[in-house]
Amino acid sequence: MTESDNAFSLAGRQALVTGGTQGVGAAIARAVARAGADVIVVGVRDDASAQEVLDDIRRHGRQGELLVADLSQPPQRYVDDILAAALDRFPDLGLLVNNVGTYIDRPFLEMDWSTYQTTMNLNVACGYFLTQAFARHWITKGIEGRVVFTGSINGMLAEADHTAYDTSKGAVAAMVRSLCVALAPHGIRVNSMAPGLVRTPLTGPALDQNRLQEWMELHTPNGRVPDADVCGDAVVFLLSHAARHVHGQTMLVDGGMSVWQQPDPPSQFG
Template identity: 55%
Template sequence: MLSLRGHRALITGATQGVGRAIAVAIARAGADVVIHGLRIDAQAEQTRALCRAAGVQAELVEGDLSSRPVEAAERLARDAHAAMPGFDLLVNNAGTCLDTTHFLEVTPEVFERTMRLNVEAPFFLTQQVARRWVEAGTQGRVLFTGSINGRLAEQNHAAYDSSKGAVEMMVKTLCVALAPRGIRVNGMAPGLVRTPLTDAFLADPKAMAWMQMHTPNGAVPGPEVCGEAAVFLLSDAAWHVHGQMLLVDGGMSAWQQPDVPA
């Protein structure tokens, strides 16, 4: 089993879904965790309990990264260091998908809020954390949660898809900037997984059948697959993996066009 023992991690957007799965997997791999959420509520407390059950230290911090993201990133970096000094792993997971209409109907407000949370906030949070690491000589590790939508487009998610494409390039450019400083940057791009946000969609048997048909291994898993991938990318086993986006999608992105069902 891969180990993160001796490390400490800040995970944004970690109170449910993919973020919770990542936080729990990191805790089970032995690292202490700082769990960030929009607010400290019952979901946040449940995530902390799951992490503490792994026998590690787990703390909660709150903050709205979509409002004034530069200032919010500065505040979160400060609060996370106060809650758990010396953390050396950063997972930029917080994100949103607000546009569910055609590109022609996307409003400036939806586009701007999507970009603030999905692009600006992780960019400037990484900058704040990396500055501290460079000053302290910390060999830090950064992981971004992207999406298969950063590679494969949908007509009703133009803002979201654009933001996740930006995340993939951010992984590459921050790798180039930070690898010489001893900081490793990677990302992972999940396909569709079961979370509270996708449960309603997947409850439709036709939608589930469509997803299974378009995924080579036929699986629509839970978010734990993202946690497992995150542990690998943050671990020593991935020491020579820099600037890469690992697609956790059952092969969907590799399939040009699914076969027509018999």
């Protein structure tokens, strides 16, 4: 099955997914492999979860590779190495998913430079400079690359104690608009898939405290806090030929939470 038979297929493609060893990134890696692409996942360590993702990629008949790197460092320390290692494995790699990211909760008045900087390095600078490195290579080789960032509903809606995270995800939404304008003339597409809350190793502990899962279900129109597979399928669409005219967009994958004016008066008082 090729792109000309099925616009949603990624057959014959090769992808790199940062933060691809667990959670949202692992779901993206699995979905991209299911759609037909070989996948390199980048994670902070080689652990059981990373090996499960590689096994799943290979079960789909695709090649799966792991790169270990600390992406919380300033990008100049790792970007050249990742580009070289990726091209060594897959010289025609044309799909980049800048998914890595985290949040560290802290009241704004107590936020420190180191936590802020780690958040911005992982959530913003990593994707910015990896995209620059791949784009330079693609333009030289005439490859029409496709880039998807993992944003967040927190790029548009604020949460207490999430100021650094919210700032970083707002930057991701602005970045995909800017990179779209810079790279679309070269045939390179840049978009973002922005999840609402989904269950991952990062969010699981919070969901299981203070009835957060129940609260989120009540405040989401479709009543669901899903697993991260919903993110994977959305990213496949954005990477695929089916999205060929979609540039610079942030696609919310949030069960409708971001469009719901809350609290909804009739249910509160009816």
